[in-house]
Amino acid sequence: MTVATDPDARFAEYAHPERLVSTDWLAANLGTPGLVVVESDEDVLLYETGHIEGAVKIDWHTDLNDPVERDYVDGEGFARLLGSKGITRDTTVVIYGDKNNWWAAYALWVFTLFGHEDVRLLDGGRAKWEAEGRPYTTDKESAPTVDYPVVERDDAPIRAYKDDVLAHLGNPLIDVRSPEEYTGERTTAPAYPEEGALRAGHIPSAQNVPWAKAVAEDFGFKSLAELNVIYRDGAGLKDGDSVIAYCRIGERSSHTWFALTHLLGFEGVRNYDGSWTEWGSAVRVPIVKGREPGEVGAR
Amino acid sequence: MSDDGLPDALAQIRADFHELEIRDRLQLLLEFANELPELPARYTEHPDLLERVEECQSPVFIFVEVDDDEIVHLFATAPKEAPTTRGFASILVQGLAGLTVQQVLEIPDDFPQDLGLTEAVSPLRVRGMTAMLGRAKRQIREKTAA
Numbered sequence: 001m002t003v004a005t006d007p008d009a010r011f012a013e014y015a016h017p018e019r020l021v022s023t024d025w026l027a028a029n030l031g032t033p034g035l036v037v038v039e040s041d042e043d044v045l046l047y048e049t050g051h052i053e054g055a056v057k058i059d060w061h062t063d064l065n066d067p068v069e070r071d072y073v074d075g076e077g078f079a080r081l082l083g084s085k086g087i088t089r090d091t092t093v094v095i096y097g098d099k100n101n102w103w104a105a106y107a108l109w110v111f112t113l114f115g116h117e118d119v120r121l122l123d124g125g126r127a128k129w130e131a132e133g134r135p136y137t138t139d140k141e142s143a144p145t146v147d148y149p150v151v152e153r154d155d156a157p158i159r160a161y162k163d164d165v166l167a168h169l170g171n172p173l174i175d176v177r178s179p180e181e182y183t184g185e186r187t188t189a190p191a192y193p194e195e196g197a198l199r200a201g202h203i204p205s206a207q208n209v210p211w212a213k214a215v216a217e218d219f220g221f222k223s224l225a226e227l228n229v230i231y232r233d234g235a236g237l238k239d240g241d242s243v244i245a246y247c248r249i250g251e252r253s254s255h256t257w258f259a260l261t262h263l264l265g266f267e268g269v270r271n272y273d274g275s276w277t278e279w280g281s282a283v284r285v286p287i288v289k290g291r292e293p294g295e296v297g298a299r
Numbered sequence: 300m301s302d303d304g305l306p307d308a309l310a311q312i313r314a315d316f317h318e319l320e321i322r323d324r325l326q327l328l329l330e331f332a333n334e335l336p337e338l339p340a341r342y343t344e345h346p347d348l349l350e351r352v353e354e355c356q357s358p359v360f361i362f363v364e365v366d367d368d369e370i371v372h373l374f375a376t377a378p379k380e381a382p383t384t385r386g387f388a389s390i391l392v393q394g395l396a397g398l399t400v401q402q403v404l405e406i407p408d409d410f411p412q413d414l415g416l417t418e419a420v421s422p423l424r425v426r427g428m429t430a431m432l433g434r435a436k437r438q439i440r441e442k443t444a445a
Binding site: 043044045046048049061062098 | 326386419
């Protein structure tokens with residue numbers, strides 16, 4: 001760790017408190033050598049309307065996704081991107097964004113695919129920063145170009161593919177989409193664009209825990225006790241479980257992946273980023289409709 | 300009117316985007332976002348009259364009026380947290396200003412894909428603008444149906 005972690009007592013109860021920083025901590029640490037703040041939003045223009053001083057922008061569509069294949073950038077692309085944002089392999093990266101850090105968590109998950117060690121979320125993201133009346137600047141992005149090594153992505157630990165999910169059936173699955181998507185009333189999030197899944201419903205046995213249930217009223221993460229009620233009591237997760245989370249394209253489930261991995265301390269949680277746009281269009285994979293999770297092997 | 304039949308204002312907007320580097324196109328889109336006019340009072344007081352564009356990631360509402368001279372007036376609103384969507388709406392509000400029903404209906408449905416923004420903001424996001432144009436045209440057809 002280049003930059004000391006946030007000692008905020010609210011985070012101490014989480015499995016990996018070093019993965020979160022508070023708005024107070026960030027405000028006090030802006031400009032600290034070795035720290036780079038990254039904004040990652042759903043809306044590609046939001047950064048330009050005003051951002052935290054010194055923050056750089058990384059966009060999930062135009063920066064993190066491969067422009068041709070349905071995949072992330074490769075080691076060289078990631079090295080080029082991070083080097084251009086002033087990030088070295090040792091940099092402490094704090095990511096924040098809109099929509100309760102939905103896309104920030106996705107960016108953090110992609111950073112993790114490349115094994116970037118010290119990457120944290122700003123608890124509460126843009127919404128909390130704004131609610132507290134903290135300042136933004138419209139200064140143009142400015143970062144020194146530095147060297148980031150070419151590191152090949154290591155997908156297996158945290159990224160599940162369709163065949164992995166098929167092999168996983170019988171183990172816990174968390175479907176983090178809206179209830180309407182889970183039951184099969186619709187294939188896209190309410191008010192979101194159609195992304196082309198041909199069938200509606202969910203993967204057999206998946207528990208429906210919409211991702212935003214992990215978010216408190218102050219836009220930060222809920223307490224450990226509250227998260228336990230949701231994921232252990234509600235969705236039935238137990239210590240030692242192997243868990244796969246999915247949504248529609250793997251972004252909302254990155255947020256849940258963060259909560260399960262870094263807050264609740266589950267090990268080996270994977271994000272199925274093909275998610276419903278792949279599963280709902282794949283040939284001969286099992287699908288269940290309705291509110292009940294359904295059983296593996298039953299239709 | 301441009302060579303491919305696009306009304307002048309829209310052709311000019313398209314040319315303005317294409318003249319810029321990819322990165323600067325975002326800045327121009329932000330300028331459009333900032334120029335989106337406030338709704339007239341008759342709509343702020345009657346949000347029920349506005350139609351939500353479901354295909355857009357952020358809530359955006361549009362409403363089309365056709366006056367006695369068959370001139371189209373497009374109104375749109377989207378939150379400040381959704382500048383991309385505001386920018387798309389603003390392009391259409393400015394580009395359609397003063398056009399006749401026939402001229403609007405003749406705008407190619409895929410015009411948004413020609414703006415030079417697919418690389419800057421991604422094809423998926425541009426779909427939201429295509430949907431906005433489609434809904435505007437549908438409202439015009441409904442209002443002018445004999």
